Amino acid sequence: MSGAAGLAWGVAGGLGAGSAIALAALFGVWWERKVSARIQMRFGPQQAGPFGLLQTLADTVKLVLKEDILPSRADPGPFLRAPLVVFVPIAVSLLAVPLSAGWAPLDTSVGALFFLAVPSVSVLGVLVGGWASGNTYATIGGLRGAAQMVSYEVPRTLSVLSMVVLAGSMRPVGMMAAWRWWWLPLTAVAFVVYIVSSIAEMNRGPFDIPEAESELVAGYFADYSGIRWAIFMMSEYGAILAASLFGAAVFLGGSHGVPGVAGFAILLTEAIAIVTLVMWVKWTFPRFRSDQLMALAWKVLTPMALVQLAVVGLVAAWL
Amino acid sequence: MSAVSFWLIALVAIAGAWTVLVARETIRLIAGLGTFLLGIAGLYLRFAMPLLAASQVFLYVGGVLALFLFAIMALRRDEDRAGPAVRFSVVHASVAAGIFAVLVTALRDVGAASVDVTAGQDAVDAVGALLLGRFLPAFELVGGLLFVALVAVLAISAGEDRR
Structure with missing residues (x-):
C-alpha cells in the first residue's frame, strides 16, 4: 500500500470505527436500560419514540450541550487529553476484528495480538485522567482501574492463546475459518475466562470498583462532565462492542463461513447475545471488593486459563 | 513518500x-x-x-x-x-555511551544469524520456530535472569524498609 492510500485508509478506518462505537453506545445504553429494567421488573425508557428508542439520542444532545468543566485543581494538559487516550486505542482495536467470513477491516498476520495489545494503551488514559483531576477519589479510582486492567490482561491473553494454538494462526480471519463445532466444549473454560476478564478490562460491574459510585463517586472520571464524560462512557461501550465481536468471531465461530452481509448478521447476532450476557452479569452480581477482585484474577482465572492451554496443547498435538 | x-x-x-x-x-x-x-x-x-x-x-x-x-x-x-x-553528568553520559557501543557491536555480529521477519504469517512462524527451537536455551535463560532480577529488586527494596 502506498503512503497516500495508507493514510486515506487510516482516516477512513478511524472514522468508521469511531462511528461504529457511537452507534453501539446509542443502542447499547438503550438496550442496557431495557435489560436492567426487565431484571428489576420495570419498563425502562418508553416515552421518547417507539419502545423509548430515541431516549439515548435525547441524552446525547443534552450531554453535548452541557458545560465542559475544568476543575480548578486539575492539571489542564493531561486532564483534557485523557479521554481521547482511553477512546482511540479501543476504536483502533476494533479494526482488527473479522466482520464476515474472510474479511476484516485490518487483516494482519498478528491480528489477535494487535487486538489484545492496542487497548492496553488506554490504561494510561485511565491513570492520567484520574491523577490529573487533582482529586483523591479520582486518583484512587485511576490506580484501582489500572491495577485491574493490567492484571486481567494476563488471563485474557492466555484464554485467546488457547484459540491461537488450536487454529494454528494469530490472524483472526484464519482463526474464524479454522473454527470447528467441537472446539466449543473443548474451549468452554477459555471462553468463560475470556468473558470474565473482558468484563473486568472494561471496568464494568461486578468489577466496577474503580468507579464505585457509593465510595469513589465515579472513580477516575468523577470530575469530567459533558462531552469528555461522554467519551469515557462511549469507550466503555466501545470496549463491550469490541470484546463481544472478537469473542463471537474467535470463540463461537463467527459467521461460520458465510461471506458478506449475511455473515456479518450472524456474527452480530452472536455478539449481541454476548453483550446481553455481559449486561445480565452486571445487573445480577454485587460488586467485588478490591482484594477479591485481584484474587480472582491471579488465583482463579490465570490457573484456569493455563490448564485450558495445557489441554488444548495436548489436543493440538493430535491434530 | x-x-x-x-x-x-x-x-x-x-x-x-x-x-x-x-x-x-x-x-x-x-x-x-x-x-x-x-x-x-x-x-x-x-x-x-x-x-x-x-x-x-x-x-x-x-x-x-x-x-x-x-x-x-x-x-x-x-x-x-x-x-x-x-x-548532565559525565558518569551517566559515559555509561550510556558505553551501552550504546556494546549494542552497536553486538548488532553487527548478529547479521549472519538474523531471520527475515518481514513476510506476514511466515514471519510469525519463523520467529516462533527460532525462539522455541534453536534459541530455546537462551530464551529460557533470559526468562530466568529476569525472574532473578525481579526477586533481587524485591529483596533490596524490602531491605531498605527494614533499615
Whole structure:
C-alpha cells in the first residue's frame, strides 16, 4: 500500500470505527436500560419514540450541550487529553476484528495480538485522567482501574492463546475459518475466562470498583462532565462492542463461513447475545471488593486459563 | 513518500525522548516516554514488522509504562509536581555511551544469524520456530535472569524498609 492510500485508509478506518462505537453506545445504553429494567421488573425508557428508542439520542444532545468543566485543581494538559487516550486505542482495536467470513477491516498476520495489545494503551488514559483531576477519589479510582486492567490482561491473553494454538494462526480471519463445532466444549473454560476478564478490562460491574459510585463517586472520571464524560462512557461501550465481536468471531465461530452481509448478521447476532450476557452479569452480581477482585484474577482465572492451554496443547498435538 | 513517513515517525520518537530528558513533571515525563515507545512501534510497522510492533505496544506501552506510572503515583505523591530535572553528568553520559557501543557491536555480529521477519504469517512462524527451537536455551535463560532480577529488586527494596 502506498503512503497516500495508507493514510486515506487510516482516516477512513478511524472514522468508521469511531462511528461504529457511537452507534453501539446509542443502542447499547438503550438496550442496557431495557435489560436492567426487565431484571428489576420495570419498563425502562418508553416515552421518547417507539419502545423509548430515541431516549439515548435525547441524552446525547443534552450531554453535548452541557458545560465542559475544568476543575480548578486539575492539571489542564493531561486532564483534557485523557479521554481521547482511553477512546482511540479501543476504536483502533476494533479494526482488527473479522466482520464476515474472510474479511476484516485490518487483516494482519498478528491480528489477535494487535487486538489484545492496542487497548492496553488506554490504561494510561485511565491513570492520567484520574491523577490529573487533582482529586483523591479520582486518583484512587485511576490506580484501582489500572491495577485491574493490567492484571486481567494476563488471563485474557492466555484464554485467546488457547484459540491461537488450536487454529494454528494469530490472524483472526484464519482463526474464524479454522473454527470447528467441537472446539466449543473443548474451549468452554477459555471462553468463560475470556468473558470474565473482558468484563473486568472494561471496568464494568461486578468489577466496577474503580468507579464505585457509593465510595469513589465515579472513580477516575468523577470530575469530567459533558462531552469528555461522554467519551469515557462511549469507550466503555466501545470496549463491550469490541470484546463481544472478537469473542463471537474467535470463540463461537463467527459467521461460520458465510461471506458478506449475511455473515456479518450472524456474527452480530452472536455478539449481541454476548453483550446481553455481559449486561445480565452486571445487573445480577454485587460488586467485588478490591482484594477479591485481584484474587480472582491471579488465583482463579490465570490457573484456569493455563490448564485450558495445557489441554488444548495436548489436543493440538493430535491434530 | 516512504522516506517522509520514516522521518515523521522518527521525529515523533525523538521528540518523545527529548521530553523525557527535559521534563520536570513526572506526568510529562511519562507522556514523553509513551510517545517515544509508540514511535518505536511505528518504526517497526514502517519496516513491515507487525509482530514486533504489536509486542512493543503490548509489553512496553501497556505493561511496563503503566507499571512505571503506577509505581510513581503510588510512591511519590508529594514530589511529583516538583521532581528534579535530570542534570548532565559525565558518569551517566559515559555509561550510556558505553551501552550504546556494546549494542552497536553486538548488532553487527548478529547479521549472519538474523531471520527475515518481514513476510506476514511466515514471519510469525519463523520467529516462533527460532525462539522455541534453536534459541530455546537462551530464551529460557533470559526468562530466568529476569525472574532473578525481579526477586533481587524485591529483596533490596524490602531491605531498605527494614533499615
